[in-house]
Amino acid sequence: MKTVVRRLSGHLARGLAMIWVVTTLSFVIIRNIPGDPVRGQYEKLIEQGMSPDAAERATAALYGFLPKGSLWSQYVDYLNGLIHGNLGQSLSTPGTGVATIIGSAAKWTILPVLGGTLLSFLLGVTLGVYAAIKRSGKLGDALAISGSLLHGIPQYVIGLLVVAVFSTLWPILPAGGPVDIDFTPGFNGPYIASLIQHATLPVLTYALASYGGWILAMKSSVATVLGDDFIMAAELRGMSRGILFRYIARNAILPLFTILALSLGLLFGGAIFIESIFNYPGLGLLLVNSIGARDYALMGGTFLVLTVAIVVANIAADLLYAVIDPRVRKGAEA
Amino acid sequence: MTRTSAPGVRVKDLTVVYKTPAGELPALGGVSLSLAPGTITGIVGESGSGKSTLALSLLNAVQPPGRIKEGTVEIDGLGNVVELTGEELRRVRGRQVGYVFQAAQNSLNPLKTVGKQLLDLGRSHDFDDLPALLKDARALLGRMGLDGGRVLDSYQHELSGGMRQRVGIMFALVLNAHLVVLDEPTTALDMITQAAILKIVRDVHHERGLTTLIITHDMGVAAEVTDSLAVMYGGRVVEHGPTTEVLGAPRHPYTKGLIRAIPRLSGDIDEARALPGRPPTLGTIPKQGCVFRERCPLRIAVCDTVDPEPVTRDARTVACHAVGRLATPVVPKEYV
Amino acid sequence: MTVTSPVAPAPISLRRNFWRGVGRVLRRKPSRMVGVAIVVLFVFMGIFGPLLYPNPLPRDDNALYASPSWAHPFGTDFEGTDVLALVVTGTRYVLLAGLATAVITVAVGTLIGLLAGFHRGRWDSVLMRLTDLQLTIPGLPLLLVLSTVWKFTSPIEMGVVLGLLGWGGIARAVRSQSLSLRERGFIEAAKGLGLPTRHIVLRELLPPMAPYIAMNMLIAVTGAIYAQVGLFFLGVLPFDANNWGVMLNLSVFGGGALSSTAALPYLLAPLLAILLLTLGIVLVVDAMDEIFNPRLREE
Numbered sequence: 001m002k003t004v005v006r007r008l009s010g011h012l013a014r015g016l017a018m019i020w021v022v023t024t025l026s027f028v029i030i031r032n033i034p035g036d037p038v039r040g041q042y043e044k045l046i047e048q049g050m051s052p053d054a055a056e057r058a059t060a061a062l063y064g065f066l067p068k069g070s071l072w073s074q075y076v077d078y079l080n081g082l083i084h085g086n087l088g089q090s091l092s093t094p095g096t097g098v099a100t101i102i103g104s105a106a107k108w109t110i111l112p113v114l115g116g117t118l119l120s121f122l123l124g125v126t127l128g129v130y131a132a133i134k135r136s137g138k139l140g141d142a143l144a145i146s147g148s149l150l151h152g153i154p155q156y157v158i159g160l161l162v163v164a165v166f167s168t169l170w171p172i173l174p175a176g177g178p179v180d181i182d183f184t185p186g187f188n189g190p191y192i193a194s195l196i197q198h199a200t201l202p203v204l205t206y207a208l209a210s211y212g213g214w215i216l217a218m219k220s221s222v223a224t225v226l227g228d229d230f231i232m233a234a235e236l237r238g239m240s241r242g243i244l245f246r247y248i249a250r251n252a253i254l255p256l257f258t259i260l261a262l263s264l265g266l267l268f269g270g271a272i273f274i275e276s277i278f279n280y281p282g283l284g285l286l287l288v289n290s291i292g293a294r295d296y297a298l299m300g301g302t303f304l305v306l307t308v309a310i311v312v313a314n315i316a317a318d319l320l321y322a323v324i325d326p327r328v329r330k331g332a333e334a
Numbered sequence: 335m336t337r338t339s340a341p342g343v344r345v346k347d348l349t350v351v352y353k354t355p356a357g358e359l360p361a362l363g364g365v366s367l368s369l370a371p372g373t374i375t376g377i378v379g380e381s382g383s384g385k386s387t388l389a390l391s392l393l394n395a396v397q398p399p400g401r402i403k404e405g406t407v408e409i410d411g412l413g414n415v416v417e418l419t420g421e422e423l424r425r426v427r428g429r430q431v432g433y434v435f436q437a438a439q440n441s442l443n444p445l446k447t448v449g450k451q452l453l454d455l456g457r458s459h460d461f462d463d464l465p466a467l468l469k470d471a472r473a474l475l476g477r478m479g480l481d482g483g484r485v486l487d488s489y490q491h492e493l494s495g496g497m498r499q500r501v502g503i504m505f506a507l508v509l510n511a512h513l514v515v516l517d518e519p520t521t522a523l524d525m526i527t528q529a530a531i532l533k534i535v536r537d538v539h540h541e542r543g544l545t546t547l548i549i550t551h552d553m554g555v556a557a558e559v560t561d562s563l564a565v566m567y568g569g570r571v572v573e574h575g576p577t578t579e580v581l582g583a584p585r586h587p588y589t590k591g592l593i594r595a596i597p598r599l600s601g602d603i604d605e606a607r608a609l610p611g612r613p614p615t616l617g618t619i620p621k622q623g624c625v626f627r628e629r630c631p632l633r634i635a636v637c638d639t640v641d642p643e644p645v646t647r648d649a650r651t652v653a654c655h656a657v658g659r660l661a662t663p664v665v666p667k668e669y670v
Numbered sequence: 671m672t673v674t675s676p677v678a679p680a681p682i683s684l685r686r687n688f689w690r691g692v693g694r695v696l697r698r699k700p701s702r703m704v705g706v707a708i709v710v711l712f713v714f715m716g717i718f719g720p721l722l723y724p725n726p727l728p729r730d731d732n733a734l735y736a737s738p739s740w741a742h743p744f745g746t747d748f749e750g751t752d753v754l755a756l757v758v759t760g761t762r763y764v765l766l767a768g769l770a771t772a773v774i775t776v777a778v779g780t781l782i783g784l785l786a787g788f789h790r791g792r793w794d795s796v797l798m799r800l801t802d803l804q805l806t807i808p809g810l811p812l813l814l815v816l817s818t819v820w821k822f823t824s825p826i827e828m829g830v831v832l833g834l835l836g837w838g839g840i841a842r843a844v845r846s847q848s849l850s851l852r853e854r855g856f857i858e859a860a861k862g863l864g865l866p867t868r869h870i871v872l873r874e875l876l877p878p879m880a881p882y883i884a885m886n887m888l889i890a891v892t893g894a895i896y897a898q899v900g901l902f903f904l905g906v907l908p909f910d911a912n913n914w915g916v917m918l919n920l921s922v923f924g925g926g927a928l929s930s931t932a933a934l935p936y937l938l939a940p941l942l943a944i945l946l947l948t949l950g951i952v953l954v955v956d957a958m959d960e961i962f963n964p965r966l967r968e969e
Contacts, residue, residue, distance in 0.1 A: 014799075018806055025812070032819050152948050154896035156903060157941055160922070168934060233441035236395055237505055238428030240458040247443050254445070269810040276904055277922070287811055291818055291906050299815060306811050314806065326445060326489045 004322050011318055015311035022307040026300035027078050031071070033296060041091075061089050087304070088297035092290065098301040102283065106305065108178055109275070109282030112199055113267045116206025121260070123207070124214020125253060131215060132222035132252075144219060150212030156273035159205045163277060166201060174198050176279045202278045209270060210263050217259055221252040254325055261317035265310040283309075340545040341410035341513050343369040343392065348405030350387050350396055350569075352616060359616045361387045361400060363569045363625075366644060371410070374539055374546040376560030376577065378553060378592070380613040384569040385549045386436055389517045392547070393427050394418055409513060429459045432506030436517040436549075439498050441505075442490040448501055449486030452508070459509060467508065474504045478534050496527035503531070507538060514539075517549045532559050553596055557581055565589045568614045568625030570641075575650030585652045587632050624655065632656035695960045705953020712947050716765035719758040745935035753917075753939045760912045760940070763825045764895055770829020771836065771894030772887045779837035780883055783844025784871055787852070798845070805838035813897065817906045822898075832894045840886050847879050881962035885955055892951050899944060914940035 045055035060077075081088070087098035127143050134140035150158070167175035178198050225231060225248050234244055272284035279285070283302055290298040345367045351358040362384045369375045377385050390396050391407055394415045406414045412426055427433070435441040443451055449468065456467045472482030478500040485493065485501060493501065499519065506514055516535065520528040536559050539546045550556055556563055557577065564574040565588065573586040584590045591609040611629035619625055627637040636655050644653040696702045745753050786797040812835065822828040851857065851874075860870045901907055902915025905923060921937040 014802065014806075018803055021803060022807065022812075026815065029815055029819055148952065149949075152892070152952055153945065154900060156900055156918075157896075157944055160918070160937060160941060164934060164937065229435065229440040230443050232397070233435045233502075234443065236393055236427055236433045236435060237455055238424045238426070238458055239454060240424070243454045243458055247446075250445055251443070265806065265808060269808045272810055272814065272904065273900060287814055288904055288906065291814055294818075296818070299818070303808075303811050303815050306808050310806060310808055324445070326447075327491050 004319070007318060007322060008315065011315045015315060018311060019304070019307055023079065023082055023300075023304055024075075026303055027075055030296045030300055031074075082304070087301035090295055090298045092293040092295040092298065098298050101286065101298060102301055102305050105281055105283050105286045105302075107282075108280055109268070109271050109284060110309070112202045112274075112280070112282070113206055113264070113271060115199070116203045117210060117260075117264060117267060119203065120207040120209075120211040121214055121256075124211045125218045125256070128215045128218025129222050129249060129252070132219045132226065143215060147212040147215035147219070150208060151216055152212070153209075154273075155205065155209040155270040156277060158208050159202075159274050159277040162201055162205050162208070173201050175201055175277075178280055198278075198280075202274055202280055205274050205278075206267055206270070209274075210267060213259065213263060214256070217256055218252060221255050222248060225252045250324070254321070257317050257321040257324070260320075261314040264313035264317065268306055268309050268313070339512065340372040340543050341412070342371040343410075343513065343545065343547075344406075344408040345388070345391070346406045346408070348388070348391055348407065349403045350384075350391060350400055351403045353399035353401075354616070356617060358403075360403075360619065361569050361616060362391070363619070363641075364405065365566075365569070365571050367564055367571050367574060369545055369547060370562070371545055372543055373561040374536070374548060374559055376548045376550060376556040376563045377566055377571075378550055378556050378563065379566035380551060382613055382615050383566040385551075385566055386517055387569075388566070389433075389515050389547065389549050391416075392513075392515055393431055393433055394423055395427070395433075425459065428455065428505075428511070429509050430511055430513065432509070432511035432514040434499075434502050434506045434514070434516040434519050436521075439495050439522065440490075441502050442498065444490050447487055447489055448493075452486065452505070455505065455509070461509075471504055471508050474507055474538075475500065477538075478503070479530065496523055496531070499523060499527075499531060500534070503534065507542075510542075512543070513545045513547075515547045515549075518551070519548065520550070520552070520555060528555070535559060553581070553592065565592065568619050570625055570653060571644065571651070572626065572653050573651065574644075579650060585650065585657050586626075586654050587630050587656070588626050591629070591631075626654075630656075692957075692961055695957050698960075699957075702953050702957040705950045705957065708946055708950025709954055712761060712765065712950065715758050715761040717762075719761050723755045723759055753936050756912060756917055757914065757939050757943050760914050760917065761943075763913050764899065767825035767828040767832070767898050768891040768894040770826045771832040771897075772829075772890040774830055774833025775837045775840060775890040775894075776883055776887045778833065779840025779886075780844050780876075780879075782837065783841040784848055784875060786841070787845040787848030788857070788867075788871060788875065790849075794845075797841070801838045801841045801845075804835075805842070807835075809835045810897070810900070813901060814904070814906055817901065822901075822907055825898075828898050829894065832897055836890065836893060840883070840890070843886065844879060844883065847882060848875050851875060851878060881958065885958050885962070888951055888955050888958070892948055895944065895947065899940075914943055 042055055042059040045058055046052060050058065085099065087102070090096050090098050090101055093101065124147075128147075131140045131143040131147070163175045166173050174197055178195065228251070231244070231248060234247055239247070268283075270284075271282055272287060274280070275282045275285035276288055283306055287299060287302040287306070290296075290302060345365060348362055348365045349360060350362040351360050365384070365388060367375075367388070377388065379385050387396060387400065391402060392409070392415065394402070394407070396402055402416050405416070407416050408414055409431070412418075412430055415423070415426060418426060442448065446454075449471075452467065452471050453464055456464050461467050468486065471486065475482035475485050480497060480500055485497065490498060503516070503519065506516075519535065520531055523531065532555060535546065535548070538544070548555070548560060560577045562575065563577040563580045564571050565580065565586065566572065567588050573580060573584065573589045580589060581593060584593055588609075591607075594607050595609055609629060614620070614625060614628075620627070622641065623639050624630070624633075624637040624642050627633045630637065632654070634656055640655070642653045642655045644651045645657075696706065782797050782801065786794040786801075813831070816831065820827070820831065822831065856874060857870060860874050865874075899913070899915035899918065902913050903918040903922075905919045917940045918937065921933050
């Protein structure tokens with residue numbers, strides 16, 4: 001248990017360091033945007049007849065820091081606001097907090113990403129075992145090749161092809177928005193059916209984009225485990241097929257958990273493309289739109305939340321690893 | 335259905351080949367060997383002499399790219415194991431024939447405790463009384479000087495090399511198999527652990543009335559525990575007989591060389607003479623003639639062309655033209 | 671120089687052997703020849719593509735979103751410009767940015783990896799922390815955010831930024847390679863001989879890793895191509911260059927290629943170009959792997 005705590009605290013420290021770097025970057029970037037939007041906003045409010053005090057407060061609410069004082073004190077203000085969960089106000093949807101907008105967008109990203117990852121993980125791992133065992137067979141070969149190809153193709157290409165096939169050429173599934181607006185939101189059949197219909201293609205794209213990586217990783221992992229002494233020993237002890245298969249699968253999946261973290265990070269980034277293609281109102285689309293609308297507070301906030309999501313995914317994957325591998329759990333070397 | 339007495343084993347004309355880019359190369363070239371019921375038989379030889387391949391053949395477990403090309407392995411009560419396949423073969427492994435793996439240090443699943451793996455073993459062989467199995471295992475481990483309960487709760491990485499080896503032996507014995515094969519059970523262990531493990535093997539062998547086969551490259555180990563000893567070279571058994579006789583009065587020139595190469599604690603180190611030349615590898619085993627002739631001091635013309643048949647005389651089998659010549663009446667083979 | 675060196679012939683015959691090996695590896699799997707051909711074709715398009723067509727490209731107002739025909743194998747775009755011509759002339763920006771990225775990635779990654787692997791100790795842990803940070807930072811969102819202050823007008827600028835965001839993988843790989851070379855003892859030996867650090871790093875460490883680095887460079891090129899085409903596709907960068915990503919953007923968000931089939935060829939042409947280039951590079955990397963890993967060759 002002690003090792004798990006030590007690992008966890010190491011991860012937390014690194015995660016916090018990364019979040020700090022990212023927030024600092026956002027701050028520097030927002031400060032350096034041509035035309036200085038912060039000062040611009042402040043001056044615009046004064047032109048509209050606001051008192052300097054009121055204008056100052058309004059600007060501070062918008063960006064989380066004041067346009068005056070030294071750069072350093074602005075930076076400290078900004079960090080201080082973030083620590084208190086204050087991400088500022090959105091410019092493009094006046095009167096709404098950035099945190100609120102992000103909160104409502106997050107579910108559209110997290111659920112499809114997790115769904116797609118789970119789907120591709122299960123599919124890739126199962127087929128990877130098959131590809132490893134039937135290494136010399138035709139089907140095994142074909143699986144490995146499909147893995148390499150899909151692994152090499154960028155997500156947006158897969159997304160565009162998926163839309164072109166299932167929505168344009170052979171229109172069986174919708175490719176725009178999260179749900180049909182004709183249905184009343186709530187827990188009713190048609191609404192949920194529409195939700196699922198609209199989520200199918202994005203989830204499929206997430207799954208296809210990561211499936212190749214899983215199949216390749218699992219294949220090589222199984223091949224390694226098959227060569228391990230303990231598998232042959234289990235065979236010579238007459239262990240039943242089912243037990244033997246479980247021994248192989250569990251040992252082979254283990255190294256994949258480190259990849260899981262990286263892949264989740266990649267998918268959260270990939271959400272930007274996939275949500276743009278499917279017009280899906282998640283964090284990725286929010287980031288793109290906030291840039292288009294020059295809504296810098298929203299942009300900084302979204303960027304921060306995406307980063308936090310990746311840090312959390314990393315930590316979760318590592319904990320999962322620790323739960324499965326007794327060597328880590330009990331804190332032995334290697 | 336489990337035998338209560340020690341089975342005899344008869345290996346006949348066993349040929350095992352390995353598939354390589356250069357074609358199929360023989361690792362065992364027509365080996366014949368019998369293990370008398372209730373004895374400990376040792377097999378000695380240099381690396382690559384085919385010892386481990388022979389041991390695996392007893393379980394019909396030669397690993398690809400190798401395969402048993404011809405020959406039979408008859409085990410009392412099981413028949414010819416070379417012909418067993420699938421479920422039938424799996425049930426024999428572990429249950430009827432216990433096997434201690436060459437790399438027994440790594441013979442455990444790193445993600446499960448020893449106890450859980452023991453339960454897996456019990457379930458694989460349809461044991462109904464799993465608590466009794468655990469009790470047997472604890473008793474066996476206790477006999478080997480381990481805290482049985484603690485070992486069963488441990489993962490592989492929490493055990494030392496010697497402990498893992500003993501756990502490996504426990505796995506081979508716990509299902510009450512009456513034929514036990516130990517492939518280099520003491521390699522990579524320190525002298526004291528080695529002695530302890532050999533003692534356990536001998537004790538359990540006598541207590542349970544087993545037939546035991548020990549593979550080793552250590553003449554000392556062979557001398558200490560075995561009743562009969564087979565010497566392998568280049569995929570052939572070149573000499574086989576009672577251990578004391580084989581070591582005391584070796585007949586085959588290879589056995590002689592092997593014994594002469596052992597340095598003794600008492601006496602001049604210079605007396606130990608290394609065998610000239612190198613043992614053949616899979617690819618360099620001569621296609622015809624005697625496999626040992628390149629290094630043989632007794633080489634004669636016929637050695638170049640004819641592979642010597644093993645000849646049995648007063649309970650000892652030797653495969654050598656030069657020795658065979660000196661021999662009086664000849665019984666051609668060990669088994670007729 | 672009239673002194674004839676007895677060592678001179680060796681490198682020449684070595685090189686000849688090398689080329690013979692290359693030929694053999696390529697011939698063993700015809701797909702690799704195809705890979706080389708594809709890469710050569712794209713390089714040719716990148717260098718000479720813009721010279722093959724008039725600048726600006728001709729428009730045909732009578733043939734907006736025309737279907738594929740002999741005159742326009744991939745149809746035309748919203749202004750009636752030939753799609754194939756757009757793909758060909760767009761190659762230069764894409765390849766140039768990819769190349770610039772690869773050079774920066776490899777230079778920074780190799781330098782940091784070598785430093786970390788060679789010095790170990792505190793240097794190593796600081797540099798590796800930095801590498802971890804680089805690897806976990808969400809690259810694409812950061813690029814988007816950066817695009818608000820930086821317009822990436824030239825492909826070189828684009829390459830520099832992408833390179834600075836992508837050196838982590840190579841740094842880690844180079845470090846572990848140099849650590850494993852260390853274990854084989856040849857660095858200790860060179861140090862024992864009193865050779866200067868620069869010599870050890872450049873002459874002893876780098877050469878055995880060069881093929882590996884070269885392969886990584888090719889892989890970096892593909893990554894860079896995806897990233898920049900993706901950025902243009904999202905439309906966060908101003909469109910002043912002809913680029914595959916711009917084509918994707920205009921076809922999807924302007925032409926409605928996702929809702930009607932008319933603009934579909936306009937969408938598919940740049941996609942096809944990306945897939946083809948990826949395929950070519952993957953096949954070439956596969957061939958390189960075998961050339962530089964003799965162990966694979968024997969099997």
